Amino acid sequence: MIGIGWAGPTLLAAGTEAQQKRYLPRLLSGEDVWCQLFSEPDAGSDLAGLGTSAVRDGDEWIVNGQKIWTSLGHFSRYGILIARTDRDVPKHKGITYFVCPMDSEGIEIRPIVEMTGGHTFNEVFFTDVRIPHDNVVGEVNDGWRLAKVTLTNERVSLSGGGALWGNGPEARDLLEAVRSAGGVSDPLTRQRLAQIHIESEILRLIRLRTVSAAVGGGTGPRGIGAQGPRRRTRTEPDGSRQGPRRRGRHAHRCGTARRRSWHLALRLPVLPGTHHRRWHRRRAAQHPR
Numbered sequence: 001m002i003g004i005g006w007a008g009p010t011l012l013a014a015g016t017e018a019q020q021k022r023y024l025p026r027l028l029s030g031e032d033v034w035c036q037l038f039s040e041p042d043a044g045s046d047l048a049g050l051g052t053s054a055v056r057d058g059d060e061w062i063v064n065g066q067k068i069w070t071s072l073g074h075f076s077r078y079g080i081l082i083a084r085t086d087r088d089v090p091k092h093k094g095i096t097y098f099v100c101p102m103d104s105e106g107i108e109i110r111p112i113v114e115m116t117g118g119h120t121f122n123e124v125f126f127t128d129v130r131i132p133h134d135n136v137v138g139e140v141n142d143g144w145r146l147a148k149v150t151l152t153n154e155r156v157s158l159s160g161g162g163a164l165w166g167n168g169p170e171a172r173d174l175l176e177a178v179r180s181a182g183g184v185s186d187p188l189t190r191q192r193l194a195q196i197h198i199e200s201e202i203l204r205l206i207r208l209r210t211v212s213a214a215v216g217g218g219t220g221p222r223g224i225g226a227q228g229p230r231r232r233t234r235t236e237p238d239g240s241r242q243g244p245r246r247r248g249r250h251a252h253r254c255g256t257a258r259r260r261s262w263h264l265a266l267r268l269p270v271l272p273g274t275h276h277r278r279w280h281r282r283r284a285a286q287h288p289r
């Protein structure tokens, strides 16, 4: 997942042709598992404050430091690594993005065993690890921009239709379950179901935009996922919160999602004798077809 969802799109956006030819086929076929060497003990949310250093030495870089929470690091052939290459500039400007072979001398992988006994995460220690200059992705000191490409793709990869990290039952499974159980009468539950459908439709559209951006040669997803929907959330006159109102050429898509959700809410079976029935009658009287 990290290879296809995170590393692949970044290599497509900024890798050299040689890097793309070398890494992408085996990444796509699943022969090479990849990991993400971003987080550090003192640089989690504040990722740009990372301290792992890479110092140029001829055609190589010498890496020292520590990463943490490295999912599947113990299975991986390569890692996408961000390291500090210039300490004399603002923190976002002195980071470089590398492809790191995980079998390099000087890499020590220590398991983090979860309370369930499972082992997915690792700490990864770098002691004088030599990485060829050819493994730099993009420009030296431009790694923060590429890390954002990775993280934006990560966000979308993890935002599938499923309830858990894109896996598991989807919104439509829930709605089918509700329908086959005879529907619900509680207006708040009906509203929440419609909202779940709206959000799942929006995620589906974002994923379609991601694919079309990638096919069109873009660097990654744009729009809601990348821009942050909360900043643009509005409060309607009736007090309800609304997501971003779409303008421009994508406007019709979200409009369609909302309209469909509305129809879906109306299509949910209504149990007899509820105020919904009265509401439907009133609405039909107000808006005769």
Ligand SMILES: Cc1cc2nc3c(=O)[nH]c(=O)nc-3n(C[C@H](O)[C@H](O)[C@H](O)COP(=O)(O)OP(=O)(O)OC[C@H]3O[C@@H](n4cnc5c(N)ncnc54)[C@H](O)[C@@H]3O)c2cc1C
Residues within 6 Å of the ligand: 035, 036, 037, 038, 039, 040, 041, 043, 044, 045, 046, 068, 069, 070, 071, 072
């Ligand atoms: C399942 C899973 C898999 C992961 N896999 C990887 C991986 O493969 N590779 C990798 O590099 N990383 C991985 N991570 C790490 C992850 O991407 C984040 O870097 C990490 O979880 C956040 O850092 P932290 O745990 O140190 O939390 P912290 O940064 O310490 O944050 C702890 C809490 O404090 C809050 N907080 C932090 N700063 C502020 C602030 N200034 N103001 C208010 N609140 C604040 C945060 O929102 C959070 O709730 C994984 C994480 C998870 C959960």
